[in-house]
Amino acid sequence: MPASATHGDVATKFSETVGVGNLLTGDAITEDYCHDEALTGGLRRPGFVAKPATAEQVAALLATASEHGISVTARGSGSGLSAGARPRDGGLLISFEHMNAVLEIDTENHVAVVQPGVTLSELDERTAAAGLAYTVYPGELSASVGGNVGTNAGGMRAVKYGVTRNNVLGLQAALPTGELIRTGGRISKVSSGYDLTQLIIGSEGTLALATEVTVKLVPRLTHGATVLAPFEHFEAVVAAVPKIIGSGLGPNILEYIDNLTMAAITHSAELQLGVPDAIRDTAEAYLVVALENRDADRLEGDVETLGELVTELGAMEVYVLDGPSARKLIEAREKAFWTAKAAGANDVIDVIVPRTAMPEFLTKSREIATETGSGVIGCGHAGDGNVHLAVFQADDDKRHDLLHRIFETGMALGGAISGEHGIGREKKAHFLALEDPAKLELMRRIKQSFDPAGVLNPGVIFD
Amino acid sequence: MPASATHGDVATKFSETVGVGNLLTGDAITEDYCHDEALTGGLRRPGFVAKPATAEQVAALLATASEHGISVTARGSGSGLSAGARPRDGGLLISFEHMNAVLEIDTENHVAVVQPGVTLSELDERTAAAGLAYTVYPGELSASVGGNVGTNAGGMRAVKYGVTRNNVLGLQAALPTGELIRTGGRISKVSSGYDLTQLIIGSEGTLALATEVTVKLVPRLTHGATVLAPFEHFEAVVAAVPKIIGSGLGPNILEYIDNLTMAAITHSAELQLGVPDAIRDTAEAYLVVALENRDADRLEGDVETLGELVTELGAMEVYVLDGPSARKLIEAREKAFWTAKAAGANDVIDVIVPRTAMPEFLTKSREIATETGSGVIGCGHAGDGNVHLAVFQADDDKRHDLLHRIFETGMALGGAISGEHGIGREKKAHFLALEDPAKLELMRRIKQSFDPAGVLNPGVIFD
Numbered sequence: 060m061p062a063s064a065t066h067g068d069v070a071t072k073f074s075e076t077v078g079v080g081n082l083l084t085g086d087a088i089t090e091d092y093c094h095d096e097a098l099t100g101g102l103r104r105p106g107f108v109a110k111p112a113t114a115e116q117v118a119a120l121l122a123t124a125s126e127h128g129i130s131v132t133a134r135g136s137g138s139g140l141s142a143g144a145r146p147r148d149g150g151l152l153i154s155f156e157h158m159n160a161v162l163e164i165d166t167e168n169h170v171a172v173v174q175p176g177v178t179l180s181e182l183d184e185r186t187a188a189a190g191l192a193y194t195v196y197p198g199e200l201s202a203s204v205g206g207n208v209g210t211n212a213g214g215m216r217a218v219k220y221g222v223t224r225n226n227v228l229g230l231q232a233a234l235p236t237g238e239l240i241r242t243g244g245r246i247s248k249v250s251s252g253y254d255l256t257q258l259i260i261g262s263e264g265t266l267a268l269a270t271e272v273t274v275k276l277v278p279r280l281t282h283g284a285t286v287l288a289p290f291e292h293f294e295a296v297v298a299a300v301p302k303i304i305g306s307g308l309g310p311n312i313l314e315y316i317d318n319l320t321m322a323a324i325t326h327s328a329e330l331q332l333g334v335p336d337a338i339r340d341t342a343e344a345y346l347v348v349a350l351e352n353r354d355a356d357r358l359e360g361d362v363e364t365l366g367e368l369v370t371e372l373g374a375m376e377v378y379v380l381d382g383p384s385a386r387k388l389i390e391a392r393e394k395a396f397w398t399a400k401a402a403g404a405n406d407v408i409d410v411i412v413p414r415t416a417m418p419e420f421l422t423k424s425r426e427i428a429t430e431t432g433s434g435v436i437g438c439g440h441a442g443d444g445n446v447h448l449a450v451f452q453a454d455d456d457k458r459h460d461l462l463h464r465i466f467e468t469g470m471a472l473g474g475a476i477s478g479e480h481g482i483g484r485e486k487k488a489h490f491l492a493l494e495d496p497a498k499l500e501l502m503r504r505i506k507q508s509f510d511p512a513g514v515l516n517p518g519v520i521f522d
Numbered sequence: 523m524p525a526s527a528t529h530g531d532v533a534t535k536f537s538e539t540v541g542v543g544n545l546l547t548g549d550a551i552t553e554d555y556c557h558d559e560a561l562t563g564g565l566r567r568p569g570f571v572a573k574p575a576t577a578e579q580v581a582a583l584l585a586t587a588s589e590h591g592i593s594v595t596a597r598g599s600g601s602g603l604s605a606g607a608r609p610r611d612g613g614l615l616i617s618f619e620h621m622n623a624v625l626e627i628d629t630e631n632h633v634a635v636v637q638p639g640v641t642l643s644e645l646d647e648r649t650a651a652a653g654l655a656y657t658v659y660p661g662e663l664s665a666s667v668g669g670n671v672g673t674n675a676g677g678m679r680a681v682k683y684g685v686t687r688n689n690v691l692g693l694q695a696a697l698p699t700g701e702l703i704r705t706g707g708r709i710s711k712v713s714s715g716y717d718l719t720q721l722i723i724g725s726e727g728t729l730a731l732a733t734e735v736t737v738k739l740v741p742r743l744t745h746g747a748t749v750l751a752p753f754e755h756f757e758a759v760v761a762a763v764p765k766i767i768g769s770g771l772g773p774n775i776l777e778y779i780d781n782l783t784m785a786a787i788t789h790s791a792e793l794q795l796g797v798p799d800a801i802r803d804t805a806e807a808y809l810v811v812a813l814e815n816r817d818a819d820r821l822e823g824d825v826e827t828l829g830e831l832v833t834e835l836g837a838m839e840v841y842v843l844d845g846p847s848a849r850k851l852i853e854a855r856e857k858a859f860w861t862a863k864a865a866g867a868n869d870v871i872d873v874i875v876p877r878t879a880m881p882e883f884l885t886k887s888r889e890i891a892t893e894t895g896s897g898v899i900g901c902g903h904a905g906d907g908n909v910h911l912a913v914f915q916a917d918d919d920k921r922h923d924l925l926h927r928i929f930e931t932g933m934a935l936g937g938a939i940s941g942e943h944g945i946g947r948e949k950k951a952h953f954l955a956l957e958d959p960a961k962l963e964l965m966r967r968i969k970q971s972f973d974p975a976g977v978l979n980p981g982v983i984f985d
Contacts, residue, residue, distance in 0.1 A: 257720035353770035504971030
């Protein structure tokens with residue numbers, strides 16, 4: 060903060076913008092605002108927490124912050140895993156908890172218009188009532204749409220419906236320079252200048268803050284089934300994926316779960332899947348495939364076809380889960396992060412590689428783990444090549460080395476450090492060390508073109 | 523060009539890069555290189571036409587152009603409609619005609635890796651042989667993938683599969699500063715820094731030039747059917763669209779064709795659709811719906827369901843077209859641009875609006891046309907709200923006024939000037955006059971961050 064403005068002066072300005080009751084400072088700032096769900100890095104205490112009610116207030120907060128050189132971090136539900144919503148000491152945290160309304164479900168244009176603080180579960184309820192669905196479905200349904208825009212969140216249904224960037228059609232966004240802009244809209248395509256919607260999505264709060272989000276809705280298919288197939292070798296799981304997708308069955312979930320993770324999540328969810336000990340003891344990994352259809356008979360036919368297909372592809376057995384078991388398994392899979400956390404994981408990462416490279420990536424990652432006296436176990440989006448690994452290594456330096464080598468391995472295989480969690484603060488050092496310097500320079504210039512004062516989430520993605 | 527380097531000096535540098543036989547200057551430059559398919563604006567004669575064979579050559583050409591301040595325009599097949607591939611007088615035109623190979627069809631990761639000059643028809647043949655499909659399908663199949671990346675091309679199948687930006691997973695691109703970068707890859711999602719792939723797509727050759735494109739492939743569904751449904755009123759066509767999409771039938775084509783356009787394209791294609799005179803004389807517009815399925819019986823069931831649905835929704839009749847008629851109709855629809863051109867249209871535009879706003883947009887556009895003594899007729903992507911209008915007004919000033927008011931109307935309804943053709947050179951004045959100045963300023967700064975020398979396609983999108 061420049062010497063010319065005191066903390067008190069700036070607090071006055073912020074509270075004039077959002078109202079005294081919507082600005083917290085000092086001890087009024089509870090611990091919740093000091094972190095997200097990243098497992099490392101601890102707490103950071105912001106100087107101010109503002110809870111705006113309108114887009115104009117967000118823009119005014121940013122203008123004040125830019126004027127006084129105060130860092131700004133946005134927070135939706137705080138469920139991110141890369142510390143993108145962890146504030147800077149003394150900075151401004153903008154919490155979107157009061158901007159949490161579903162503004163409209165437009166059943167003719169098949170879009171929803173929402174404020175950034177709305178949770179996925181709220182949006183899911185509202186769209187269900189209209190026979191529609193917003194299909195981005197990361198594990199944590201308390202996550203906010205605005206946070207999902209920040210990280211370009213993915214989740215299990217991405218194999219069929221894509222990730223956040225494929226399902227957000229338009230934004231209203233506040234620029235750090237204080238203007239409000241609108242990008243895209245209730246339209247599924249635009250070729251009129253650069254696509255600012257796409258640029259802002261995934262920028263982890265470093266370019267602009269979404270103040271309204273227009274998302275695409277699709278017909279909600281009411282009939283669903285889940286198939287669980289254990290395989291003796293992980294390679295066979297991976298080899299099955301292109302065959303299942305190529306079949307045209309159109310799975311909406313296509314996950315793998317390794318045997319250790321399956322043991323952990325079934326134990327913690329008290330899940331009885333009917334898998335006999337003989338199979339459980341020899342299966343290296345499980346494939347979970349969900350199908351959906353508008354028609355019950357067609358779904359039944361598809362399940363049968365899928366069963367035959369995975370059997371041909373070497374599954375040890377095929378279990379068609381009943382409704383409650385399927386829901387429990389998917390929920391348990393969604394909660395894999397919490398299971399890993401409870402088991403004492405020191406970090407959770409989500410490298411993405413071309414899906415055929417998953418076996419090599421996992422083999423090498425396990426070798427690196429062994430060499431460094433660490434553990435890596437996990438599950439992931441088999442259809443996407445997005446490998447979620449729980450990392451067990453308490454020593455910070457050793458873990459840094461381990462992660463560096465794992466990320467390097469993933470990138471060398473044609474992948475990227477993160478498929479959906481983002482770089483945030485915690486993976487930044489690796490990103491800066493491993494990414495092409497020409498791209499980093501270009502990204503820095505883009506950052507500068509949005510945020511000349513450098514106030515939006517400094518320390519996230521870049522230093 | 524700075525006085526320090528003569529045309530001859532620069533030509534020598536360029537020919538050292540691509541080889542003497544691959545650099546054209548002076549009279550060796552044929553008229554083909556002086557335009558694309560934009561109906562207005564005429565010819566521009568480049569000073570140099572270079573035909574690189576490798577990405578490295580493209581990067582070297584750009585470095586030389588930046589050094590000497592020479593404008594650079596990229597050309598794929600030259601089938602664009604906004605003059606984005608029309609060179610500048612005296613500038614460098616980079617033709618990708620020698621970089622036209624399908625490098626790989628990867629049947630495991632379901633991607634194709636292609637050079638930018640490859641045509642859609644070539645890619646379609648190659649993917650068909652593998653039982654896969656690249657689904658971006660603008661009318662002109664001689665178009666190049668690189669050109670499609672430039673304009674973010676759409677087409678009829680976008681209603682199911684999205685546009686170019688939804689189907690391109692990665693790029694190798696040459697920056698105007700001379701570096702080659704790789705973005706994305708054989709992976710369907712990344713959250714690791716800003717999405718440069720998405721930023722370059724749709725930038726009309728003003729930010730970077732794609733030198734290799736990785737596209738997503740999907741299973742090719744072998745059973746297809748096309749239904750034609752005349753409606754008495756256009757409003758009923760538009761009202762039918764959300765019901766058809768909401769049904770979950772998943773149409774892969776959902777077009778409307780107005781009665782005049784239908785008369786023109788059926789006449790020029792000598793198409794017999796079996797529509798009796800009584801219907802032809804009273805129908806205001808036709809809906810064309812294509813369905814596809816991996817299973818013939820299911821397709822038959824879907825066609826029946828669709829027939830019942832459009833009848834309920836007020837169709838005057840339902841025609842299930844046989845294979846040859848359906849192909850001819852779709853081809854004729856694809857060729858609507860050529861029909862309009864042959865009929866003497868002075869321009870062809872493709873405003874996008876929320877699909878529910880199509881009737882109001884068309885009514886207002888026709889009113890504006892009447893007021894200015896002009897004609898507008900057309901067809902369009904009903905599922906997307908993308909209205910293609912052939913514009914008949916020979917007077918340049920009157921046409922400028924007409925277009926300005928039509929674009930303004932589309933934007934006021936929540937749309938954009940172009941859904942898939944791009945802004946290019948010919949719609950730039952309207953774009954600059956109608957777009958939010960804050961967004962234009964931001965786009966200019968982004969342009970500057972990629973292209974500090976301002977050599978890439980100056981005069982396209984911006985002045």
